[in-house]
Amino acid sequence: MKVVKFGGSSVASATQLKKVANIILQDKERQLVVVSAPGKRFSSDRKVTDLLIEVGKKKEENKEFEETLQAVIGRFQQILEGLSLSTQLTERVRDHIVSIVRGESDDAYRMDALKAVGEDTLAQILSLYLNDIGHKAAYVNPKEAGIMVSDEPGQARVLEESYAQLYELRNREEIVVIPGFFGYTKKDQLMALPRGGSDITGAIVAAGVKADLYENFTDVDSVYCVNPMIVSNPKEIHALTYKEMRELSYAGFSVFHDEALNPAFQAKIPVCIKNTNRPEKPGTMISAERNLTNGPVVGIASDDGFLSIYVSKYLMNREIGFGRHLLQILEEEGISFEHAPSGIDDMSVIVREEQLPPHKEELVLKRIQHELKVDTVSVERDLAMIMIVGEGMNSTIGVTSKASASFERARVNIEMINQGSSEVSMMYGVKKEGLSRAVQSLYETFFVQVSKEAERAK
Numbered sequence: 192m193k194v195v196k197f198g199g200s201s202v203a204s205a206t207q208l209k210k211v212a213n214i215i216l217q218d219k220e221r222q223l224v225v226v227s228a229p230g231k232r233f234s235s236d237r238k239v240t241d242l243l244i245e246v247g248k249k250k251e252e253n254k255e256f257e258e259t260l261q262a263v264i265g266r267f268q269q270i271l272e273g274l275s276l277s278t279q280l281t282e283r284v285r286d287h288i289v290s291i292v293r294g295e296s297d298d299a300y301r302m303d304a305l306k307a308v309g310e311d312t313l314a315q316i317l318s319l320y321l322n323d324i325g326h327k328a329a330y331v332n333p334k335e336a337g338i339m340v341s342d343e344p345g346q347a348r349v350l351e352e353s354y355a356q357l358y359e360l361r362n363r364e365e366i367v368v369i370p371g372f373f374g375y376t377k378k379d380q381l382m383a384l385p386r387g388g389s390d391i392t393g394a395i396v397a398a399g400v401k402a403d404l405y406e407n408f409t410d411v412d413s414v415y416c417v418n419p420m421i422v423s424n425p426k427e428i429h430a431l432t433y434k435e436m437r438e439l440s441y442a443g444f445s446v447f448h449d450e451a452l453n454p455a456f457q458a459k460i461p462v463c464i465k466n467t468n469r470p471e472k473p474g475t476m477i478s479a480e481r482n483l484t485n486g487p488v489v490g491i492a493s494d495d496g497f498l499s500i501y502v503s504k505y506l507m508n509r510e511i512g513f514g515r516h517l518l519q520i521l522e523e524e525g526i527s528f529e530h531a532p533s534g535i536d537d538m539s540v541i542v543r544e545e546q547l548p549p550h551k552e553e554l555v556l557k558r559i560q561h562e563l564k565v566d567t568v569s570v571e572r573d574l575a576m577i578m579i580v581g582e583g584m585n586s587t588i589g590v591t592s593k594a595s596a597s598f599e600r601a602r603v604n605i606e607m608i609n610q611g612s613s614e615v616s617m618m619y620g621v622k623k624e625g626l627s628r629a630v631q632s633l634y635e636t637f638f639v640q641v642s643k644e645a646e647r648a649k
């Protein structure tokens with residue numbers, strides 16, 4: 192039994208949905224299907240989820256939302272027409288959106304209910320289409336499926352008890368189509384997963400039904416060893432471990448959600464990333480182990496939008512509880528941090544820029560200054576992080592020196608280095624303006640040069 196998930200780009204239009212149906216029907220094992228909301232059809236297009244969020248924001252700001260609502264309805268109408276299905280469903284969807292907007296819920300709950308409409312409607316459409324072309328399929332709402340989550344709007348996490356109920360889905364005879372991206376709390380409140388969370392739904396369902404394989408269909412032939420927006424035609428990765436993929440996803444490989452790895456890993460279900468537009472390609476296999484060939488580094492991930500809170504105080508190393516107190520201030524201000532490298536007399540805390548907007552900065556710095564009596568505290572914005580990942584790194588000498596030489600060649604200053612304790616990853620902080628140059632140079636070192644050396648050794 193296989194669980195297949197189709198991302199936003201795979202369900203963006205009727206043409207794409209026809210490909211999706213073909214893929215499902217090609218393999219009888221593909222019995223459980225998870226779908227996203229329609230994504231972008233071209234680069235300047237808008238994802239349905241983004242449109243739904245705009246409806247919610249307009250409501251919060253008491254602005255007119257009809258035009259955005261019409262854009263959502265228009266997307267579904269086009270898809271239904273393209274599949275030669277009745278467009279009646281769009282009336283229900285419109286009424287549903289209006290009732291959510293006019294409802295009495297808190298802003299956060301309303302926003303989650305709106306976000307869910309994209310996936311929910313698309314799952315109904317796909318199930319209607321499969322039936323229409325002669326194959327038994329059923330739309331199954333996450334509540335009916337048993338996807339129970341925590342009460343954290345927009346950030347919900349799966350509850351352990353979900354898995355036993357999900358197992359029952361194995362008994363269904365028809366193709367089951369489940370909308371991704373949301374679940375229900377024990378109190379029956381709809382709750383959205385983090386953005387990109389349909390990958391997580393797919394992994395939860397795969398773990399629940401103990402699938403043999405979780406296939407994640409997207410718009411690229413495989414996971415590439417570096418973001419294809421930074422290096423053109425980068426090398427494909429054919430095999431990755433869960434640990435490697437989690438590090439890479441977390442650090443910027445947006446092709447697969449990092450929180451989707453754990454359910455698959457725990458249940459030992461291999462994940463295969465494949466292309467809806469070229470399903471015959473082998474894709475990338477993610478599992479517990481792989482052959483450590485092709486050099487120590489398997490991928491280079493990168494992301495911008497970080498800042499560093501730099502704190503220095505003479506004899507910080509002798510002050511018990513300093514780090515805890517610093518992080519406690521951030522906790523009390525609702526700021527989550529990503530990394531916290533430290534020295535003898537100083538410590539940096541790396542956070543995502545949206546966690547510390549400029550209007551909050553003064554208060555946080557004042558608290559640090561006042562409560563910790565530090566010598567210096569400052570914020571450096573416009574930082575980017577680069578993560579070099581590979582299980583082979585902990586048994587290879589010289590990775591760091593090769594990386595440093597790459598930064599030097601690219602004329603990019605390293606602001607910070609942090610080696611993960613697992614030794615599967617090495618993280619570098621640089622100024623955002625040098626990010627592309629640094630990544631291109633690292634790619635040259637760890638992939639282009641390594642291939643040439645391997646060729647010469649043959």
Ligand SMILES: Nc1ncnc2c1ncn2[C@@H]1O[C@H](COP(=O)(O)OP(=O)(O)O)[C@@H](O)[C@H]1O
Pocket residue numbers: 197198199200201227230387408409410411413414415416417418419420443444445446447
């Ligand atoms: N290292 C990488 N390998 C492959 N794709 C990547 C990588 N880094 C970023 N991406 C981007 O991820 C995109 C696919 O993810 P996403 O847009 O979430 O797809 P979907 O709509 O199927 O959920 C690709 O089109 C590509 O631009």
Ligand SMILES: N[C@@H](CC(=O)OP(=O)(O)O)C(=O)O
Pocket residue numbers: 197198199200227228230238240241309371372385386387388389390
């Ligand atoms: N539609 C949701 C969830 C999702 O997983 O989407 P996608 O498969 O397009 O990344 C989002 O945009 O966040």
